[in-house]
Amino acid sequence: MNEQKNFSGGLGALPLAVLRQTRDAIEVLPETGLSVLGMSHRSSWFRAVLDEAEQNLRTLLGIPRHYHVLFMQGGSSLQFSMLPMNFLRGTKQRAEYIVSGYWSAKAPPEARHEGQVGIVWDGYDGGYTRLPHAGELPLSRNAAYLHYVSNETVEGLEFTDVPGLPDVPLVCDMSSNLLAGPVDVERYALIYAHAQKNLGPSGVTVVILRDDFARRARGSLPTMLKFGRRARRSLPTMLDYRTHIDSRSLYNTPPVFAIYVLMLVTRWLRDEIGGVAAMAETNGAKARAVYGALDAYPGFYRVHAARPNRSTMNVAFRLPDAVTEALFLDAAKRDGFHGLEGHRSIGGLRASLYNAVTPEAAASLAQWLTGFAQRYG
Ligand SMILES: *Cc1c(COP(=O)(O)O)cnc(C)c1O
Secondary structure, three states, rough: OOOHHHHOOOOOOOOOOHHHHHHHHHHHHOOOOOOOOHOOOHHHHHHHHHHHHHHHHHHHHOOOOOOEEEHHHHHHHHOOOOOOHHHHOOOOEEEEEEEOOOHHHHHHHHHHHHOOOEEEEEOOOOOOOOOOHHHHHHOOOOOOOEEEEEOOOOOOOHHHHHHHOOOOEEEEEOOOOEEEEEEEHHHHOOEEEEEEOOOOOOOOEEEEEEHHOOOOOOOOHHHHHHHHHHHHHHOOOHHHHHHHHHHHOOOOOOOHHHHHOOEEEEEHHHHHHOOOHHHHHHHHHHHHHHHHHOOOOOOOOOEEEOHHHOOEEEEEEEEHHHHHHHHHHHHHOOOEEEEEEEOOOOEEEEEEEOOOOHHHHHHHHHHHHHHHHHHHO
């Protein structure tokens, strides 16, 4: 099946077992006798799906009880705006951002609509080929929050250490590596990740939000006492995190289908893979196989990321020239390898090795890369 050799950066591949269950559920759900596409979001069936999705995420990631788990819409791009609307607007603090690639560069302009923004590190001049180390970040102790992207999907850069200061709320966009391995959730005030790279189909975004941070949101009582009238002007209902906390992600019609498939993916990860630590081991082996094949031909393949910052999820690389890259993509497609073109912003090539990409698929890509280099290198 082609799906087995889907290396697309997004939407990402989904596990074959999940695709099969989804196919059946579109026709008829055994539990209800109806199609998943026609199920009411107010049904007890869907309440159970939401509860299991949340519970599985809590178990897989060890999310403590003082964190909320929300299922939202608008993708990660809406989080770029909601975050500063809720936590920067009306304050005199500044929000700090690490700009380490295409996606993290999209967040600060949204925050500038809401208040003061500080860029504590910017990798643009270096072509986003490496990540900062802790000593390079001039962080301030009274920032409203620090925002970063744990895995730069386009450039293939992944943080191994968690940046930040203990007292500053840490916010992370984990859209392309949530559930790829363990996360120390308690280091974070807010984590968000849309589903379509590693968690499920597009249409739903997971937000993991610490309760005491949520209480600090604008419009909340402590913010009003501290910052007065300006902070009291309320947010649009849909853009206020507390709406989704209070309604347990059922304020309006949620993306039932996407949440259902996400729930199946979490179940697969729990039962078939055995959790995120096991997943991380497999992902590490997949990445070693593919980088190994590229590193064996250093004059031919050139990996975008500096070695210590290489992502296990997205392997971005180049060939000596555009003609060979076009030849590469054609040959790959002919042999059944899909989604290997680089992001439109930087071009080149990219192999994404999300959770659902099997070790066999990664091994067969590695072998194919070797063959291509032997032929054209
Ligand atoms: C793909 C991606 C996004 C964009 O998400 P949308 O859901 O399309 O808004 C944001 N952040 C990261 C890290 C991504 O990989």
